[in-house]
Amino acid sequence: MSENHSRIVEVLLQGLPFTLAATLGGIALTIALSLAAGLAMLSRSKLARAVSRTYVEIFRGTSEVVQLFWFFYALPVLIGFQLVPLFAGIVVLGLNHGAYGAEIVRGAVRSVPKAQVEGAIALNLSPAQRMRRVLLPQALVEMVPPFNNLFIQLLKGSALLSFIQVQEIVQRGQSLVPVFGPDIGFIYAVELVLYLVLALMITLVMRVLERTSARRVGRTPMKVRAA
Known part of the structure; x- marks a missing residue:
């Protein structure tokens, strides 16, 4: 590797911690918002459903770039406080992908067989206990593959x-x-490799999580998911 190429790799690697911080922070916020909004859309409360649906539609239906510019450039004008760039980025990544994740959570919970819900009711479990002990553990197995894709998009x-x-x-x-x-050409090739390695790491972690969550509920992940 030439001296120029070594310097290029060194500089690009200096940006890796910021990419990791944005990705991990965005993933953490995405998980929290996905669960909150996804479960709210299944709530008996009309207000909770309306608020969560409004959030989902706004952030799914608008440009992520515009959202980023709005939070970083427009919002400070309204609140009189400039957001740290990395923080603003994490917030937008979390809000945007959390809206998509909410639909994943809602769909996964609804995919749990009704017999499981009826059995939990027969055992006199409260709604919160049914969700925590019966619905979410089984829904998690269905959530992991689409969340894997969502995190790579993030x-x-x-x-x-x-x-x-x-x-x-x-x-x-x-x-x-x-x-x-x-x-x-070399600059962009190194960038491609760095993103590919990070995406493969996310996939590896999510596959382990899928297998673990499946074993806990007595299920075996489909081979096509592990391919």
């Missing part, structure tokens, strides 16, 4: 944070282009 969406000058992988790469123009 990882790739973290590149949008370069628009607000977060020093993540893409932003670092763009700063190298004027200096190492002839090596632009």
